[in-house]
Amino acid sequence: MSEKTAMADKNKLSSRQLKKLRMENMTREERSYVKRKALVDKIWPFFRFVIIFGLGFVILYPLLYMISCAFRDKMDMNDPTVMWVPRHYTLDIMKETIQAMDFWNTLKNTLLLNIGCSFVQVVSCAVTGYGFARFNFKGKKILFGIVIMMILVPTQVISLPLYMQFRHFLGSEKINLIDTMWTMYLPAMTANGIRGGLMILIFRQFFRGLPREIEDAAYIDGCGPFRTFVMVMVPNAASAFLTVFLFSVVWYWNDYYVSTTFFTNTNTIATVLSDLDIRLSKALFNDATIKINPREQIVWKQAGCLLSITPILVLYACLQKYFTEGIERSGIVS
Amino acid sequence: MSEKVKAKASGTKRSRLSYERRKALYGYGFISLWLIGTIIFFLIPLGKSLWYSFNNVTITTGKSNTEWLGLKNYKDAFLNDKEFSEDLRLTLIETLWKTPLIIIFSLFIAVILNQKFRGRALARAVFFLPVIIATGPVLKIINGDMGSTENTKAAQFSTMFSTDLVGELLQFLGIYGISDKMGLMIQTVADNIFGIVWSSGIQILLFLAALQNIPSSAREAAQMEGATAWEYFWKITFPYVSPFILANIIFTVIDTFTNPMNIVMGRILSLKSSWEFGLASAMAWIYFGIVLAAIGIITFIVNKFIYYEVE
Numbered sequence: 001m002s003e004k005t006a007m008a009d010k011n012k013l014s015s016r017q018l019k020k021l022r023m024e025n026m027t028r029e030e031r032s033y034v035k036r037k038a039l040v041d042k043i044w045p046f047f048r049f050v051i052i053f054g055l056g057f058v059i060l061y062p063l064l065y066m067i068s069c070a071f072r073d074k075m076d077m078n079d080p081t082v083m084w085v086p087r088h089y090t091l092d093i094m095k096e097t098i099q100a101m102d103f104w105n106t107l108k109n110t111l112l113l114n115i116g117c118s119f120v121q122v123v124s125c126a127v128t129g130y131g132f133a134r135f136n137f138k139g140k141k142i143l144f145g146i147v148i149m150m151i152l153v154p155t156q157v158i159s160l161p162l163y164m165q166f167r168h169f170l171g172s173e174k175i176n177l178i179d180t181m182w183t184m185y186l187p188a189m190t191a192n193g194i195r196g197g198l199m200i201l202i203f204r205q206f207f208r209g210l211p212r213e214i215e216d217a218a219y220i221d222g223c224g225p226f227r228t229f230v231m232v233m234v235p236n237a238a239s240a241f242l243t244v245f246l247f248s249v250v251w252y253w254n255d256y257y258v259s260t261t262f263f264t265n266t267n268t269i270a271t272v273l274s275d276l277d278i279r280l281s282k283a284l285f286n287d288a289t290i291k292i293n294p295r296e297q298i299v300w301k302q303a304g305c306l307l308s309i310t311p312i313l314v315l316y317a318c319l320q321k322y323f324t325e326g327i328e329r330s331g332i333v334s
Numbered sequence: 335m336s337e338k339v340k341a342k343a344s345g346t347k348r349s350r351l352s353y354e355r356r357k358a359l360y361g362y363g364f365i366s367l368w369l370i371g372t373i374i375f376f377l378i379p380l381g382k383s384l385w386y387s388f389n390n391v392t393i394t395t396g397k398s399n400t401e402w403l404g405l406k407n408y409k410d411a412f413l414n415d416k417e418f419s420e421d422l423r424l425t426l427i428e429t430l431w432k433t434p435l436i437i438i439f440s441l442f443i444a445v446i447l448n449q450k451f452r453g454r455a456l457a458r459a460v461f462f463l464p465v466i467i468a469t470g471p472v473l474k475i476i477n478g479d480m481g482s483t484e485n486t487k488a489a490q491f492s493t494m495f496s497t498d499l500v501g502e503l504l505q506f507l508g509i510y511g512i513s514d515k516m517g518l519m520i521q522t523v524a525d526n527i528f529g530i531v532w533s534s535g536i537q538i539l540l541f542l543a544a545l546q547n548i549p550s551s552a553r554e555a556a557q558m559e560g561a562t563a564w565e566y567f568w569k570i571t572f573p574y575v576s577p578f579i580l581a582n583i584i585f586t587v588i589d590t591f592t593n594p595m596n597i598v599m600g601r602i603l604s605l606k607s608s609w610e611f612g613l614a615s616a617m618a619w620i621y622f623g624i625v626l627a628a629i630g631i632i633t634f635i636v637n638k639f640i641y642y643e644v645e
Contacts, residue, residue, distance in 0.1 A: 029560075030560070033560045033562075036562070040563065045451060048446055048449070048451065051446065052446065052457050055443070055461070055531055056457065056460045056461070058527060058528055058531045058532075059460055059461065059463055059464060059531060059532070060460060060463075062476040063463075124367055124368065124371075125368075127364055127365075127367065127368075128364065128365050128367065128368035130364055131361050131362075131363075131364025131365035131368075132365065134361075135357050135358060135360055135361025135364065136354075136357065136358060136361065137358040137359075137361040137362055138358070140361070143365065143369070146372060146376070146377070149376075149380075150372070150376055151588070152588060152622075152625070152626065152629070153376075153380065153622065154591070154592035154599070154618075154622070155592075156592070156599060156602060156603065156618060157380070157383055157615075157618040157619070157622055158376065158379035158380050158382075158383050159606075160383065160386070160606060160611055160614075160615070161378070161379035161380075161382035161383050161386070162375065162379040164382070165374065165375070165378065165379055170374075186371070186375070187371060187375045189367075189371070190367055190368060190370060190371020190372070190374075190375065191367065191368040191371060191372075192368070192371040192372055192375040192376055200368070225357075225360040225363075225364075226360075226363075226364075229364075250465070250466045253470070254466075254467075254470030254471075254472075255470070256470065256471050270470055270471050273470075273471045273472065273475070274471040274474070276475075301475050302475075304475070305472045305475050305476070308470075308472060309467055309472055312466055312467075313466075316459075316463075316466050320455075320459050320462075
């Protein structure tokens with residue numbers, strides 16, 4: 001009955017009149033609440049825009065600065081009138097930096113190392129995480145404690161003994177793994193690579209969140225646990241795999257501590273970037289000892305930064321959705 | 335691997351082996367690969383580094399020789415190395431005030447990014463950028479260059495954001511009366527806004543994930559009851575994200591402590607490159623002990639205020 005009249009009202013009155021009518025039916029508190037809400041709804045977007053714009057600028061500032069620096073001539077650095085917009089545009093700086101970093105070779109190396117390590121690490125961490133999530137065995141708590149320790153102990157604490165471990169692998173005098181890709185691949189294969197502990201934890205949480213029923217069905221059908229894992233769990237975890245894989249690529253890409261410890265001649269983008277000064281002097285003047293004016297050096301350094309983040313930025317731009325949405329479903333949350 | 339094969343064999347031979355036991359063996363099978371790796375690449379090196387910290391370590395042609403010193407390295411770290419304890423103090427204090435700021439800031443940003451508005455996808459993409467850049471040498475160069483163009487830390491920032499601007503703003507508003515301490519605090523925050531924004535990428539990500547898990551029924555109920563945004567935040571949002579506050583605090587603490595750019599880490603690394611492994615290991619262990627203690631205390635305190643929906 002009342003609905004009917006309401007419908008009739010809607011047809012007869014304009015929306016403004018309807019609103020007025022509704023306001024009159026409210027108590028005083030309700031009215032003040034609605035009024036205040038309307039006010040906040042009007043003002044807040046403005047503040048929100050200011051906050052987001054300001055902080056977004058803080059984040060984008062270095063990137064803009066990189067772009068601005070990488071394409072200007074070095075004499076613009078000494079020109080006080082040049083702040084953002086260069087006076088002399090040039091591509092030479094980029095070319096010189098590419099040459100100094102041996103960019104294409106290094107990029108190939110890094111990608112090979114990165115993608116390979118991330119892939120095996122994701123697989124091994126997923127297997128381990130599944131083991132911790134679904135099976136009960138003696139000593140599980142202690143072993144999981146070790147996983148937590150892996151997260152907490154900084155690499156720097158164990159880097160020297162780890163170096164010795166690779167220098168004389170498995171106690172043998174002859175096997176020297178230093179400066180080979182094995183120093184990255186072996187830990188990654190056994191779920192001990194960069195931030196391996198964190199990845200095991202993520203997978204454990206994720207698999208614990210999946211319903212048990214899907215596995216039980218597979219068991220009843222006579223699947224072994226390993227086949228169940230591959231056939232049933234992995235397809236269900238596709239989004240988690242992708243997210244963790246992406247993060248792993250980023251972490252390997254940015255790592256320079258581990259790589260400089262174990263590599264002497266193998267270069268990755270990050271190691272090349274961290275000793276760009278010497279490389280520049282070598283490439284430009286054929287003499288590593290020459291010091292370039294630090295103010296002018298900025299242009300090459302920023303160009304180097306721009307070069308080394310571009311591949312990862314492209315990846316981010318293409319897969320942004322998975323970075324930001326994947327983590328919500330990847331189980332870190334629970 | 336071998337365990338699993340054994341498990342399978344014994345499983346088919348004698349089905350007396352209980353289901354539970356078989357599952358346990360499978361469990362070992364799943365984690366065996368990690369276990370082998372972790373012994374070789376984590377536990378042995380960890381033990382060795384603890385052993386080094388009690389020894390005088392000399393390296394000759396790739397072999398390490400140790401000479402037992404007892405606690406001497408630890409004593410040296412505190413007594414003979416004045417810089418170390420000073421660095422340690424500074425790092426601790428910095429972590430102490432930076433962590434809450436990062437947590438509050440990232441929660442605030444996450445709440446904003448969770449609202450519906452135009453260009454939200456773009457804003458999110460920008461705020462997650464630090465996640466993919468901030469861990470590498472790129473950030474070092476960004477920071478370093480800002481230093482080298484004179485003007486200490488924030489370089490060109492200081493002209494736009496920092497100290498003077500805040501001071502002038504306060505004067506403009508006619509606020510002269512606040513004490514120097516308060517003024518100093520505001521200045522430090524303004525100076526460090528760059529560092530804070532750049533180190534809260536992951537935290538924003540986690541908080542945002544938590545916010546999206548708030549059931550819509552809770553929001554609707556709050557709206558029905560006429561809750562203001564402020565009340566909504568404290569009564570609904572905060573309890574739901576509180577478990578993540580702990581996770582984020584721990585993450586932030588670990589992140590600031592293990593950052594290679596942090597001064598204590600820098601000191602340990604420089605000792606290592608001058609071949610003083612014993613002392614470096616001792617310092618690393620002291621440092622690590624403090625980190626663990628800090629995390630333990632935080633977990634203990636914060637756990638009392640956390641609201642768990644289930645459990």
